[in-house]
Amino acid sequence: MRRECYVVWPLYGHVLQALKEGRLEIDQGVTMLAGCWLTLPGDARIRIQRNVWLNGNLMLHAYELIEIGEFTGIGRGSLITDAIHRTSDPIMPPLAQGMELKGPTRIGRRVQIYNNVTVLGGVTVGDGAIVAPNSVVTHDVEPYTMVAGVPARIVKRAENTSSAPSTI
Helix, strand or coil: CCCCCEECCCCEECHHHHHHHCCEEECCCCEECCCCEEECCCCCEEEECCCCEECCCCEEECCCEEEECCCCEECCCCEEECEEECCCCCCCCHHHCCEEECCCEEECCCCEECCCCEECCCCEECCCCEECCCCEECCCECCCEEEECCCCEEEEECCCCCCCHHHC
């Protein structure tokens, strides 16, 4: 309430502990709808800037750092992570192999990520970018571009990057 945020319960994960420890930073005007899941084991951090919209059943899974820039919207059922399951041992199940850190995941300002999108570790989504529904982002997304697919590829670029993202 002090942050003037809107959170619909249930909210899952290490939220209260991470807030108390300063590992979860939520700026003013953030909206989190029902079913959001924030995972921050150990020293992991999540930074959410002002006026971010996190739709329901979204998962933010940080092992190191996830940053989300201001005025960004992330759609229902999406997954943003900074690590992936190890798969180097063909005998051992991937879930038993632990996680492989891929570096911080950064989502820029005024980004629109639609429903059921996966953004994998170590990826930067540039300011004003748009990620189409059901896409899997495995590489950096340039500012003011639209990407789609599995894996996500550029489908459109803004003609004038000094204008609002609506020019895409």
